[in-house]
Amino acid sequence: DAKTTQPNSMESNEEEPVHLPCNHSTISGTDYIHWYRQLPSQGPEYVIHGLTSNVNNRMASLAIAEDRKSSTLILHRATLRDAAVYYCILRFFGNEKLTFGTGTRLTIIP
Amino acid sequence: NAGVTQTPKFRILKIGQSMTLQCTQDMNHNYMYWYRQDPGMGLKLIYYSVGAGITDKGEVPNGYNVSRSTTEDFPLRLELAAPSQTSVYFCASSYGSDSGDEQFFGPGTRLTVL
Numbered sequence: 001d002a003k004t005t006q007p008n009s010m011e012s013n014e015e016e017p018v019h020l021p022c023n024h025s026t027i028s029g030t031d032y033i034h035w036y037r038q039l040p041s042q043g044p045e046y047v048i049h050g051l052t053s054n055v056n057n058r059m060a061s062l063a064i065a066e067d068r069k070s071s072t073l074i075l076h077r078a079t080l081r082d083a084a085v086y087y088c089i090l091r092f093f094g095n096e097k098l099t100f101g102t103g104t105r106l107t108i109i110p
Numbered sequence: 111n112a113g114v115t116q117t118p119k120f121r122i123l124k125i126g127q128s129m130t131l132q133c134t135q136d137m138n139h140n141y142m143y144w145y146r147q148d149p150g151m152g153l154k155l156i157y158y159s160v161g162a163g164i165t166d167k168g169e170v171p172n173g174y175n176v177s178r179s180t181t182e183d184f185p186l187r188l189e190l191a192a193p194s195q196t197s198v199y200f201c202a203s204s205y206g207s208d209s210g211d212e213q214f215f216g217p218g219t220r221l222t223v224l
Contacts, residue, residue, distance in 0.1 A: 036213075043218055093208075100152030100153040102152050
C-alpha cells in the first residue's frame with residue numbers, strides 16, 4: 001500500500017487559515033486521497049476526499065499537487081473546535097479498508 | 111438517526127475473561143468495521159464485514175472474533191482477554207466500498223485488561 005507522510009504536530013492561531021500538508025510520493029493512479037479527523041475522545045470523522053482536482057466542501061478544501069505526490073488540507077478559518085488529529089489516507093478505488101497513520105495533531109491557539 | 115452506537119463506553123476486564131463489544135448502526139449500511147487504537151497511534155483494522163453473513167480479517171485479528179447475523183449489528187468478541195488488548199475500540203460503517211463512501215465511526219469503547 002502506498003504510504004503517506006504528515007508532520008507530527010502543527011499549531012495555528014484561531015480565525016486564521018490552516019494548511020495541513022501530506023506527502024504521498026508512491027501514490028498510484030487509482031488511489032484516492034482521503035482526510036479524516038479525530039476530535040479529542042471521539043471517533044474519527046470524514047473531512048474530504050479527492051482524486052486529481054481540488055475539492056471544496058463545507059468543512060475544508062483539498063488542494064492536490066499536479067503530480068499528485070502531495071496534497072494539502074485547508075481549513076479556511078480555524079476555530080477551537082478544529083483542534084484534532086488529522087489523518088491523510090490513500091484509498092484505492094473499490095478498497096473498503098482505511099489504513100490510518102499517526103496523523104498531524106493540530107493545536108489552535110486562542 | 112443515531113448513527114453508529116457502541117456499548118459499553120468503558121470496561122475493565124481481568125486477564126482471561128471474555129466479553130462482547132456491541133456495535134449497531136441504523137443507516138442501513140452494508141459495510142461494517144472494527145478498529146482498535148492504542149495510545150498515540152492511528153487506528154488498526156481488526157475485522158470487517160461487507161454484508162450480513164460475511165466477515166473478513168483485517169490487520170490485527172488475533173484474539174478476536176466477529177459475527178454479522180443482521181445488517182445492523184456487528185459484535186466483536188474477546189475470548190481470553192490479555193493486557194495487550196487494552197485499547198480503545200471503534201466500530202464504523204459505510205454504505206459501500208466506493209471511493210466516495212465515507213466511514214461513520216462510533217464513539218468508542220475504552221477497554222482495560224488487568
